[in-house]
Amino acid sequence: MKIEIIATTVQEAKVAEANGADRIELITGIAEGGLTPSYGLIKEVxxxxxxxxxxxxxxxxxxFSYSEEDINTMIEDIQIVRELGANGVVLGTLKEDRTIDVNSLEKLLPVAGNLDVTFHRAFDEVDDQEEALEIILRYPQINRILTSGGKANVTEAVDRIKNLVALTVDKPLHILAGSGLTVDNVDDFVSETGVVEIHFGSGVRMEGKSLRPVDPEKVREIVRRFQ
Incomplete structure (x- = not known):
């Protein structure tokens, strides 16, 4: 099991590492669902x-629909991420009709090079997730999809996540389940869906609130469940 923790500060990244997390998703603007962090924060983390x-x-x-100027900004940000030695990028692009924007994706992926790539929860905005999955699978650079199964809370999408996991068996891509997972519900969710990667935001924060710091005890308890 891979356990990914959202960090918004250097201290949160350190807490995640010290308590056994496997990977960090570094963001700013957590209340907005995550935005690109500053150059300085990336470097320090x-x-x-x-x-x-x-x-x-x-x-x-x-x-998740981006203009040419937005795409140019994203290209520059990916270049900075590579220069600073981060492991990967988390991105996603949609057209106005809520289908995968392949043209934009094909501008971003070459810049990412050999970085680890996650297609983020833009995936939860599409009308047909199975069709979107088939499109994403055309790009072996993309290592995983972060998704809540199209629901606000992933625990309401157990059957959808289970199906997506089944569709990615023996594929070079994993389903990273997130949004709504907590210490209390993660065991049953993993057992029912078969996911091998799980993602935590407010579920490992103090008082379960997104704008509170990461709680080391919650991270440690989740890691203990899957050792």
Whole structure:
């Protein structure tokens, strides 16, 4: 089991590492679903921890449909992520009709090179997730899809996640389940869906609130469940 923790500060990244997490998703703007963090924050986190650090590439929270200027911004941000030695990037692009924007994706992926790539929860905005999955599978650079199965809370999408996991068996891509997982519900969820990667935001924060710091005890307890 791979356990990914959202970090918004250097201290949170250190807490995630010290308590057994496997990977960090580094973002800013957690209340907006995650935006691209600053150059300085990326640099400091990468230098502070040995864990893989995957950096959100999302220039704004208006939508997942991006203009040419947005794509140029994302390209520059990916280049900075590579220069600073982060492990990977977290990105996603949609067209206005809520299908995968292949043209934009094909501008971003070459810049990512050999970075680890996660297609983020833009996937949860599409109307047909199976069709979207088939499109994403055409790009072997993409290592995983972060998804809540199209629901606000992933625990309401057990059957959908189970199906997506089944569709990616023996494929070079994993389903990273997130949004709504907590210490209390993660055991049953993993058992029912068969996911091998899980993602935590507010579920490992103090008082379960997104704008509170990461709680080391919650991280430690989740890691203990899957050792």
């Amino acid at each position: 990468v230098n502070a921890v040995k864990l893989p650090v995957n950096v959100m590439i999302r220039p704004h929270s208006y939508s």
